Amino acid sequence: MNDKAKISRALRDGSRRSFLKKSAVVAAAAATGPWIVNSLAASKEVKVFAWVDYVNQDMIDGFEKETGIKVNLTTFGSNDEAEQKTKASGGKGWDVIFPSVTNRANYEDANAPGGIWLAPIDEKRANLKAIIPSFLRDSIALGAVYRDKRYLIPYDWGTEGITFNSKVVNLKDAEVSFGDLWRPEVKGKVAFRQKSVIMGTGLYLDSTGVVKSNRMLDVYKSEEDARRVWSAITVWIIERKDWFGAFWNNATEATSAFKDAGAVIGQTWDTTGLLLAQEDSAYKYRAPKEGIITWLDSVGILAGAENLDEAYKFINYILTPKVGAVFSNKTGYNSAVAGFGDYTSDTFKRQFAEVYRPDVLSNMWWWQADTPWFAPMRSEFVEKISNA
DSSP states (O other): OOHHHHHHHHHHSSOHHHHHTSSOOOOOOOSSOHHHHHHHHTTOEEEEEEETTTSOHHHHHHHHHHHOOEEEEEEESSHHHHHHHHHHTTTOSOSEEOOBGGGGGGGBOTTSGGGBSEEOOOTTTSOGGGBOHHHHHHHIIIIIEETTEEOOEEEEEEEEEEEEETTTSOOOGGGOOGGGGGOGGGTTOEEEOHHHHHHHHHHHHHHTTSSOOTTTGGGGTOHHHHHHHHHHHHHHHHTTGGGEEEEOSSHHHHHHHHHTSOOSEEEEEHHHHHHHHHHOTTEEEEOOTTOOEEEEEEEEEETTOSOHHHHHHHHHHHTSHHHHHHHHHHHSOEEOBTTGGGGSOHHHHHHHHHHOOHHHHTTOEEOOOOOTTHHHHHHHHHHHHHTO
């Protein structure tokens, strides 16, 4: 059984609560009085570079109150943006960063110290015992470890499926498909991220025999296979460019596609559909029968970090069950911290049960670790779709 299959098996093992309680979280109380901690931390700061919705104000307020360390937050909207800015700054300017674990290879650079713009994690300082063991273990194959050193710690996982307005598009939960993006009645009203739609549509075309790709795993197999598969999918999508409604590249843009640009269906991250559904029950977020696209995001430290002590304090703070629940309740994403489910809201629990049925958890499609050709070649075809 491969690593992705192990994760899927762990996810479908028992109820939501039993899965999240598979490992105990060991929390050590600080022996030093809070007045000493705050005194030492006075005027200290930690510079954080995170996805737009990954570090919310409640988390910042809690950390600053507990430690006296100021959080200086900068946000990014995509892995590409984070990678480009990190390289442009020479791995400096921030301390903590939140890459997708599968993108770790994109931080490798001959000009970087140690060949990578990330710093190896000091496992004596980072509370790795807080992480659900299966995620910590399986993150190795997904890219967290480089040259026998861990550079990234699992932070959260989530999915990319289909968000739709059920008043306009009538879909049965078990029959939702990536192919529904191309139904006649949604022409001109579809929202998607170009770099993802070639994967979702690829899964659909593979399932129908139009473009065989071994469930899109061939794009990781070789440059030749990747070009064959993506070329055929891109041609198929461009032939249907009249279906394009709105492109998105971050969670804010995805939500705007539905609220402002008239989209009635789209391939989106879970946060988009789940938060829209909280505002209007007509919206639904569901898993395509071809397999919901699943990702694992992480937290790490940049090679040029100047505030190491503060960085480890911040990381250990966000890797606690209560803070994990604050994050999940706000976003709909799933914390990788053991025990966070004990503190999530009833709404979060209900939506998880609606989306992640047993048949969904047994059929998840995981993003793989990037290969040297993956990102640059995908960008080539993304540009063709964008300019169609």
